[in-house]
Amino acid sequence: MSFSQNAFGFLAIMALVTMVHCQDWTDAHATFYGDAKGGDTEKGACVYRTLTQGYGLQTTALSTALYLDGATCGACYEIKCTNSEWCKDGAGTIKVTSTNLCPPSIGPEAWCNPPLQHFDLTQPMFVTIAKYKAGIVPVQYTRVPCTKQGGVKFLINGNPNFILVLIFNVGGVGDVKEMKIKGSGDWAQMSRNWGMNWQIGGSGWINQELSFQVTTSDGKTLEFEGVVPSNWQFSETFEGKSNF
Template identity: 25%
Template sequence: MGFAAKSYCSLLCMLVLLTTICYSQDGYVSSRATYYGSPDCFETPTGACGYGEFGRKVNDANVAGVSMLYRNGSGCGACYQVRCKIPKICSHDGVKVVATDYGEGDGTEFILSSRAYARLAVPNAALELFPHDVVDVEYQRIPCRYPGYNLKLKVHEHSKFPVYMAVVVLYQAGIYDITAVEVWQADEQEWRCLRKSFGTVWDLPSPPSGPLTFKVQVSCNGGTKWVQMTNVVPSKWKAGVVYDTAIQLS
């Protein structure tokens, strides 16, 4: 178990670093969608991505649980344009959602929040849409945009100062997947890889003493780059606290 985790960490650390500019994919993909509260879905109330309350409120609560797009947590934080196909009920633009959870349904890719599901409809037609527990949709990935928000690093509530730390990256803009997280071990002058705990939660036992510098590896369309967050977490960090990085992905 320890050897496998160590090998996986080493593999991530040795990936070739490329700088890429990521744009929205062209074309829509056909699928189906339902909504939380529908009898046709199996939701994850605690949030499989590990975002907690952020996963319910981000993007004005237009969020979704996804199945295949979850990709073992790498798909957490991705943004999608979703639109349904019922004439006279569904709007042309549909809704922009953020994937913040894992969920399975009746052949569905998306389990939308009730707010997001309502926005699939044209004005004043949401009440006609909700009786359709499952609808045909088409979707495409789009850049996430958070005007006025920097990239943030949250110390997860499961953390226990100073012996165990877990972190979650919030407000990742653009079209990026977070594929690795490292922290600088100043006394040994080396970067330490964090283990993916679940969803988008990364952790390590016996974290270095602070202030802590992290870097995250982000990927898009096969290219990767590292984004460094210098001294972002103070020496006496606290579980549940969100720290601003003063930088943003684009």
């Protein structure tokens, strides 16, 4: 092999290594809520039941600037403590899913007010990277893919004239920007109610086999044909055969 070929191969390998290790980090701050067991994490603004729907304590509430009126519910972040005596040595990073809103407040500790980018972590996640006594620490974060077990899940709520679907356990980018529903007819557009609840009116969905078309924030779309059988009942959860 000639020198030029070796050089080309070396440069190609170095470019690949650079791509793998190049990661954009953004400055923010982090606090915590709850106790050592996680506190009140079971149902936040995104409407997930975190402990029973697979999110566990690896979760965070987002400041207004990051929450985006619920559009980023389900997004996953990698976070590291930086430039503080309160950072734990060798702690590395944590990975969390956004499940809640840290609401704006009044006063000198209004960390979640716009335009601040802030993470209010569960206590177990905070003390993984920082000392409990700190209370608040500077961090850096980046969006990362969400890794989920099993398929995308759909919880059906509402009433005979109103269907409300909570979508959760979404892999890939994690946050959903569009949903459609189909019974015996054509696809119909749903609208986001709050968190990751999506709604549509009408009584024609009862006793219908239901399908969903889901588009995540990166533009990827999956169809879940017949994921809900015709004998479905309200408050039931159904799991698709695929994930992002």
